[in-house]
Amino acid sequence: MMTKKQRIVLVSQTYSGCNSRALYQSCPRNIQEKYEVRLINEPPYLEYDQDVRDSHVVITTHANYPFNKEQINIDLWHGFPLKGMANMDSGDPRSPEQLLKHWNDVDIITSYSAMFNTLFNACIGTKVNKYQITGAPRNDYLYTDVGKRNLSTIFKEDFENSKVIFYMPTFRSVSFNSMKKEGNRHWDNLFSFNTFIMEEFLNFLEKNNLRLVVKLHPVEEGVVREHLLKIGCERIHVLTDSVLQHNNMDLYQLLNGCDLLITDYSSVYFDFLLLNRPIIFAPIDLNEYKQSRGFLLEPYESWTPGPKVYAQHELEAEILRSLGDKDYYINEREQLTKIVHHYQDGQASKRIWSMIENLVDSVASSSNKQEEIQIELDTIKKRLKEEIKLLIEKGQTTEANKILEECEQTIGLDLEMITMKASVLFIENKLDEALNVLEKGYFIDKEHFDILYNLGYINHFMQRNDWAIYYYSKALKYCKDTNLQKDIEKSIHALKSAFPRSQALKKVLIGSPVHQKPEILQNYLESLEELNKEGVAVDYFFVDDNNDHLSSGKLQTFAESNNVFILSSFHKDQYICDNNTHHWNTDLVWKVAEFKNDIIEFAIFNDYDYLFLIDSDLVLHPKTLNKLISAEKDIISNIFWTKWTDDVQIELPQVWLKDNYTLYSFNAKEKLTQSEINQRTAEFIGKLRRPGIYKVGGLGACTLISRKALEAGVNFSEIPNISFWGEDRHFCIRAEVLGFELFVDTHYPAFHIYRESDLEKVPAFKKNNKLEESTEK
Numbered sequence: 198m199m200t201k202k203q204r205i206v207l208v209s210q211t212y213s214g215c216n217s218r219a220l221y222q223s224c225p226r227n228i229q230e231k232y233e234v235r236l237i238n239e240p241p242y243l244e245y246d247q248d249v250r251d252s253h254v255v256i257t258t259h260a261n262y263p264f265n266k267e268q269i270n271i272d273l274w275h276g277f278p279l280k281g282m283a284n285m286d287s288g289d290p291r292s293p294e295q296l297l298k299h300w301n302d303v304d305i306i307t308s309y310s311a312m313f314n315t316l317f318n319a320c321i322g323t324k325v326n327k328y329q330i331t332g333a334p335r336n337d338y339l340y341t342d343v344g345k346r347n348l349s350t351i352f353k354e355d356f357e358n359s360k361v362i363f364y365m366p367t368f369r370s371v372s373f374n375s376m377k378k379e380g381n382r383h384w385d386n387l388f389s390f391n392t393f394i395m396e397e398f399l400n401f402l403e404k405n406n407l408r409l410v411v412k413l414h415p416v417e418e419g420v421v422r423e424h425l426l427k428i429g430c431e432r433i434h435v436l437t438d439s440v441l442q443h444n445n446m447d448l449y450q451l452l453n454g455c456d457l458l459i460t461d462y463s464s465v466y467f468d469f470l471l472l473n474r475p476i477i478f479a480p481i482d483l484n485e486y487k488q489s490r491g492f493l494l495e496p497y498e499s500w501t502p503g504p505k506v507y508a509q510h511e512l513e514a515e516i517l518r519s520l521g522d523k524d525y526y527i528n529e530r531e532q533l534t535k536i537v538h539h540y541q542d543g544q545a546s547k548r549i550w551s552m553i554e555n556l557v558d559s560v561a562s563s564s565n566k567q568e569e570i571q572i573e574l575d576t577i578k579k580r581l582k583e584e585i586k587l588l589i590e591k592g593q594t595t596e597a598n599k600i601l602e603e604c605e606q607t608i609g610l611d612l613e614m615i616t617m618k619a620s621v622l623f624i625e626n627k628l629d630e631a632l633n634v635l636e637k638g639y640f641i642d643k644e645h646f647d648i649l650y651n652l653g654y655i656n657h658f659m660q661r662n663d664w665a666i667y668y669y670s671k672a673l674k675y676c677k678d679t680n681l682q683k684d685i686e687k688s689i690h691a692l693k694s695a696f697p698r699s700q701a702l703k704k705v706l707i708g709s710p711v712h713q714k715p716e717i718l719q720n721y722l723e724s725l726e727e728l729n730k731e732g733v734a735v736d737y738f739f740v741d742d743n744n745d746h747l748s749s750g751k752l753q754t755f756a757e758s759n760n761v762f763i764l765s766s767f768h769k770d771q772y773i774c775d776n777n778t779h780h781w782n783t784d785l786v787w788k789v790a791e792f793k794n795d796i797i798e799f800a801i802f803n804d805y806d807y808l809f810l811i812d813s814d815l816v817l818h819p820k821t822l823n824k825l826i827s828a829e830k831d832i833i834s835n836i837f838w839t840k841w842t843d844d845v846q847i848e849l850p851q852v853w854l855k856d857n858y859t860l861y862s863f864n865a866k867e868k869l870t871q872s873e874i875n876q877r878t879a880e881f882i883g884k885l886r887r888p889g890i891y892k893v894g895g896l897g898a899c900t901l902i903s904r905k906a907l908e909a910g911v912n913f914s915e916i917p918n919i920s921f922w923g924e925d926r927h928f929c930i931r932a933e934v935l936g937f938e939l940f941v942d943t944h945y946p947a948f949h950i951y952r953e954s955d956l957e958k959v960p961a962f963k964k965n966n967k968l969e970e971s972t973e974k
Contacts, residue, residue, distance in 0.1 A: 202233040203557060204252040208262060210239045211415045212441035213448045214465070216258050216273035216307075219334035223546035228554065241920040243783065253557060263783065264302035269556055271305040273334065273549075277313055277467035277537055279500070280367070281491035283320040288489070290842070295782055296321050305556070307331045307549060309467075310539040316493045329552060332538065332545030335449040339471050340543030344454020348410070351444050352434050356454060359408045360520055363455040364388075366479070367463040368417035369486075380486035382461075387411070387433075389481045393509050401513050402432040410455070412436040412448065414463070457519055459512075462486060466501070470534040471541055475519035475526065476503035479512065502529035574608060585617050594621045612638050616647045623655060631655055633765075640767050643791075646675040650685070662692045663736075663762060663803050670802040693804070702734040703826060706805040708796035710789050712742040713813045715751060717950045720959050722755045724816040729823050735760075738799055740792040742766040764795065790913035790924035801907050808907060812898040816959055818945035818966050825901040825942055832906055832932055833940040834896035836885060837947040850885050851949075852941045853895040857921050888944045896939050897925030899947055909935050 205228075207217040221236040228234060237249065242261055249255060254269040255262060264270040283289055283296050300306075300323040307329055308314050314328045348356040364387070369380045386393035402409060415438040441448060449468075458469045459477045466476050478501045480486070487497070494500040503526050504519070506512045519525055534541065540548075581600060588597035601618045604610055610618065615638040622631035632655055638648040653668035669689050676682045707725060711718065725737070737756075741763050743749045752763055768788065793810060800808040809822065821835050838848035854862055861877035863869055869877070884891060902911065911932045913924040921927065929939055948962040949955070 202231070203254075203561070204233045204235065204248070205254040205256070205553065205557075206249050206252045207234070207236045207256045208239045208249075208258070209236055210259055210261075210275075211438050212446065213412070213415045213438050214275065214335050214468075215447060216275060216334045217256055218447055219338060219449065220256065220273065220546050220549060223334065223337060223550075225547075225550055228550050231554070232557070243915075243920055244918075253560075254553060256553075260299065260303065264299070266302060269305075269553075269560060270303045271307065271553070272303050273307045274317070276333075276464040277309050278316045278320065278493050279464045279467070280462060281320075281493060284322055285320045285493060286490065293322055297323060298782070300327075303327060305329050305552070307333070307545075309333060309537055312536050319493065330539045331548040331552065332540040332542075333468065334546040334549060335447065336468050336471055337543045337546050338447065338449040339453045339468070342450040342453055344451045346454070347446055347451050348434075348454050351436075351440060351446065351451070354408070354434070356408060359406050360456045361454055362407055362409045362457045362459060362516065363412060363452070364409060364459045365412045365463050365465050366414075366461045368414035379490045380482040382482050388479055388509070388512065390508055390512075398509065398513070399430065399432055405517065407432065407516070409433045410436050410451075457516065462492075466503075467533075467537050470502075470530055470537060473527070473530055473534070476501075476530070477512065477515050477519060478503050478505045479507070480505060481507060500533070502526050502533050578604075578608065578611065578614075582613060582617070585614075589617065589620060589624070592624075594624050597621050598625075612642055612645050612648060615641075616651060619651055619655070623651075623658075628655060628659055632659075636765060637767050643671075643795075644675050646672055646677075649675065653685075653688075657688060657692070662696055663799075666692050667799050667802050671798065702732060703806045704804065705733050705735050705807045705809055705822065705826075706738055706796070706800045706803070707735060707809045707811060708738040708793070708800070709811050709813045710740040710742055710792035710796075711748065711752065711813045712744070713748050714953065715745060715747040716956055717814050717953070718748050718751050720816050720950060720956070721811075721813045722751060724819075725755075725811075726759075727819050728817060728821065729819050731823065733822065733826065735822075736805075737761040738764070738796050740764050740766055740795060742768055742788075742792065762799065766792070786922070786924055787915060790915065790927070793913045793924065797902075797907055797912055801904075804904075806904050808902045810898075810900050810902065814950045815899055816948040816950065816962060817899075818947065821899075821945050821947065822901075824944055828890055828940065828942055830890070830901075830940045831903040831937050832896075832900065832911070833890070833942055834893075834898070834900045835945065835947055836941050836943045837899060837949045839949045839951050841951075850882070850941075851896065851898050852885070852893040852939075854881060855894045857926065858895070885941070885943050890940055890942050893939050893941050894933075895926060895929045896941055897923075897928070906932065906935075906937050909937070911935060911937065 207221045209215050209217045209221075212218070218236065221234065224234050232253075235252075239257075239259070239261060240246075242263065245262065250263075250265070250268075252268060254271065255264075256271045256273060258273050258275045260272045260274075262270070281287070283291065284293055300321045303323070304327065306317070306323075306327050308317070309332060310330060314325060314330075318325060318328075345356045345361060348354075348361065366382070369382055382389040386395065387398075401407075409432060411433060418437055436448070436451070452465075452469065453472060455469070455472075455474070457475050457477065458466060459479060460466050461478060461480045466478075469476060480497065480501075483497060498505070504511075504515045506515050581604060585597045585600055588594070588600070597617070598621050601610065601614060601621065604614060605618075615634055619631040619634045619638075622628075622634060632652065635648055635652045635655070638645065639652065642648065649668050649672035653665050653672055656662075656668060657665035666689055669685050669692075673682060673685050673689075676685060709721075713721070728735070737759055739752050739761065741749050741752055743752075749765075752761070755761060756763060796810065797808060807826065809825070811817070815837060817835070825833055825835055834852055836850055836852065838850055840846070840848055849860070853860055860881050861869075861874055862881070863877070911928060913928045914931075915924075916927050916930060919927060919930060921930070932939060945966075948959060950959065
């Protein structure tokens with residue numbers, strides 16, 4: 198009988214020095230026979246297929262994968278760090294806590310040397326024992342491949358009888374983020390010199406039998422494509438990632454054909470040191486780049502072993518000297534090579550494959566032992582459950598509870614045991630404790646019938662009818678016993694009949710997931726109290742996700758004078774808000790989506806006419822609720838304005854027209870200039886500043902939803918084949934597909950307390966609202 202091979206997946210991003218691709222191509226025969234080894238192109242972060250997620254080992258180069266503890270996660274990274282990044286890049290929006298959480302799930306980070314460990318860990322702040330000094334797989338090509346022959350094959354020119362120069366500057370802008378700009382180099386000429394005469398440079402190359410290969414960073418190729426097309430000629434060859442892909446070659450299979458490297462701040466020169474060949478540096482925007490991105494290694498001049506050039510005549514002179522004098526800067530190169538590269542033998546891939554094999558075998562052995570332990574544990578649990586059931590049936594709840602407490606302290610309680618513990622507490626008339634235990638079980642598995650039914654039953658017993666209807670209705674979806682289904686349906690019908698709703702008033706549920714600082718939450722709750730509720734009956738549903746007990750206390754205080762339903766989440770996530778922006782991650786986004794779906798179900802099961810979902814950092818105008826209802830739209834948001842990052846001067850709305858956050862209209866046939874985009878964006882923003890109701894393509898955070906839309910199936914669950922960030926976007930797409938248009942009302946903008954510093958502006962906002970009301974009267 199054949200056993201299924203363990204799967205190792207290597208994730209490749211480009212052909213421009215990909216460590217995963219290099220490692221895959223050097224995979225030894227014994228590894229291929231022992232494991233299923235796959236190389237895949239990197240998909241968007243949330244679109245890895247199940248085969249990858251179920252693999253035993255996942256190997257990446259940019260840590261762009263939702264790492265999980267069920268796999269061995271290895272990141273090979275993609276270069277020796279020179280520039281500031283992550284914690285050491287002032288422009289990176291992620292918090293140290295977010296970075297640490299992401300990297301904590303990586304098991305191994307392959308490294309060049311002890312110096313690499315120090316620099317890289319300054320950036321990501323993880324545990325030092327994750328680093329394994331192996332060298333970079335792509336550098337193995339430098340020892341084995343015939344670069345000039347490969348260049349001749351790609352460009353159909355004779356490179357073997359010429360001196361070959363590579364020009365590889367780092368990127369300043371990227372195709373996927375038009376706002377990102379580092380340094381200030383221009384593309385008026387190839388090297389961004391103040392003056393440059395191409396004809397003279399071509400004559401220089403021809404006269405000295407030189408060929409120049411221009412290779413840009415792959416993320417910048419799309420941005421400067423037009424400039425690249427103008428560069429290529431007989432002696433200058435443009436090498437793009439698509440050319441490499443077409444020829445199925447990696448950049449590093451060509452790099453050892455390079456006699457001289459020209460760069461600025463690209464870390465490629467650290468790898469090139471292994472060839473001990475000359476390097477020229479052209480740091481034309483050094484001061485500006487230092488300000489916008491920064492360096493890990495300074496002063497720059499001490500860590501760059503080659504001459505620095507700032508003009509065409511300097512470059513040409515240094516090219517000739519560097520190629521003619523083999524000792525020029527040789528001591529500096531050799532000294533830096535010893536610091537950067539622990540290994541200089543072209544055996545990085547061999548070391549890594551050996552490490553992977555040892556890891557997989559070790560985990561497999563540990564897994565077998567764990568499986569044996571789990572079987573034994575399951576046997577013990579089964580015996581204990583039978584004993585607990587017998588004790589409950591005999592009414593010996595003290596003895597049953599004692600066993601449950603011992604289990605909780607040692608082996609933990611599974612959902613069946615949680616239900617048993619709640620049953621014991623119910624029998625002992627400790628009803629609130631029983632509910633608390635079951636609610637914890639609910640957040641472990643929201644589809645567990647016994648948990649849901651018991652929550653419904655105890656709430657029914659306590660005459661908490663809305664909660665009973667909610668949990669009975671949820672239990673009904675997962676009940677497989679037809680007789681019990683009928684009993685549950687009867688209970689729901691009886692509860693609704695006993696307390697018929699008033700037809701005179703619109704019934705509105707205001708709902709919020711709450712993970713908030715106390716001062717901000719206080720202002721939000723006060724604004725709810727101050728809402729004009731004429732003609733409506735308002736209830737509140739809060740998911741208490743607070744870590745701060747003061748915030749939880751404020752919800753309880755609010756509940757003393759209002760009809761409030763509070764569901765405690767029992768999560769302990771950290772959500773970081775600083776005076777620059779809010780730092781979200783995927784787990785937080787879909788946790789909040791789940792909370793909002795809970796609120797939607799409560800609204801449906803308890804027959805509310807409207808659900809008003811509001812973020813807990815908003816302060817509403819008193820007329821907001823009635824104004825939104827009067828619009829008679831199925832889905833409508835109340836507008837508010839925010840400076841999403843502290844360095845942005847303009848306030849932007851929480852609604853948009855298309856895609857992720859497009860603030861201008863266009864059709865598929867239009868190709869707009871940047872000037873036209875700016876004009877249309879200004880027109881859309883200007884329109885939203887005028888009181889009115891407008892159709893939009895996306896909205897969120899302060900949204901009134903009709904019962905019709907709720908029953909049609911709008912919700913915040915992730916749409917698997919959509920990669921847009923944020924649960925609101927998935928809500929909006931689903932709503933449009935279900936046939937619901939989206940609107941925004943701009944009559945009474947809310948105030949967004951996006952930063953704690955915004956708190957001081959709340960009194961002025963409220964004062965202005967009162968002035969408006971007095972003027973209207």
